[in-house]
Amino acid sequence: MNDHYLKKLDRVTAILTQLQSKPIVRAQDLAKKFDVSIRTIYRDVKTLENAGIPIIGEAGSGYSLMDGYKLPPIMFTKEEVLSFITAEKLMQRFSHESLGNHYRTAMEKVRSVLKYSDRNLLANIEKQIDIFDNYPKTEDKIKNIIPTILESIAEKVQISIDYKAVNEEISTRTIEVVGVFFEFNFWYIIAYCTLRNDFRQFRIDRILKLTKTQTPFLQEYGQINDYRKKPNGNKTTVKLLVDKKIMGHLGNSKVYYGLTEEKETKKGFELTFETEWITDGFPRWLITFADYAEIIEPEYLKITMKELIQKVSKNFYA
Structure with a gap:
């Protein structure tokens, strides 16, 4: 058997796996996945049909296996x-x-x-094989909380939550969840909040109570990354010029504090941030490498940093 037919056999088998694992499979997606023409995918599907696999659908709309059709378990490599x-x-x-x-x-x-x-x-x-993780584990306050949230997305129904903010204030919100994501050892929700009439981000371990309602939402929100990339009106743009020798020590912390652009110049790295923590969190992070950084903008961050440094100096040189 020559190389051409081996590749076709592998591809046809992989297409069958896709059909078993997804409700609808589009020819365009398969062509992109296997780096072949759509016409080639049409021929591969025809090969499966000739082999007796009951495939429903047609070119342009997508393919699926006939409901109830069972195949033997797939062998793993x-x-x-x-x-x-x-x-x-x-x-x-x-x-x-x-x-x-x-x-x-x-x-x-x-x-x-x-x-x-x-x-x-x-x-x-x-x-x-082991994975070493030094972050403390967050406690589950609600059993099956993420599966319940994912069910609300799939069913397109609102959920009601009691949420404890970072300042310990507790509020009740009705939200329409766009998606969940994991970042810096915490799970988060991005959702439309009916109380604020805007999109908000909620840390899942701060949800004290969650109820899936029967109230549907009709809005199509798209993909979660569409919202993570959108600037928030409460964010402040900060530009820093940072010495090259310290860049390796900043690691993921610069992303955590809202890094949006990193540009190398002759004088160092020009970093641009969009941060919500301009009055407290960002200055306290910046002070850890302030001797290697210059504030380009905003001007009032320089004043904030001077006041913070003076306060620290009083504590150590009183």
């Missing part, structure tokens, strides 16, 4: 089996508790369909 155990280790360290429990049961099902040799492979290798 050795590389895929090894990737499972690596993913499991990552989930143990970085997943929210409500997700981790479901992932463990899913992995038990995956293990049950593995070949005996692959089960032995997992058993022998899983103790040789």
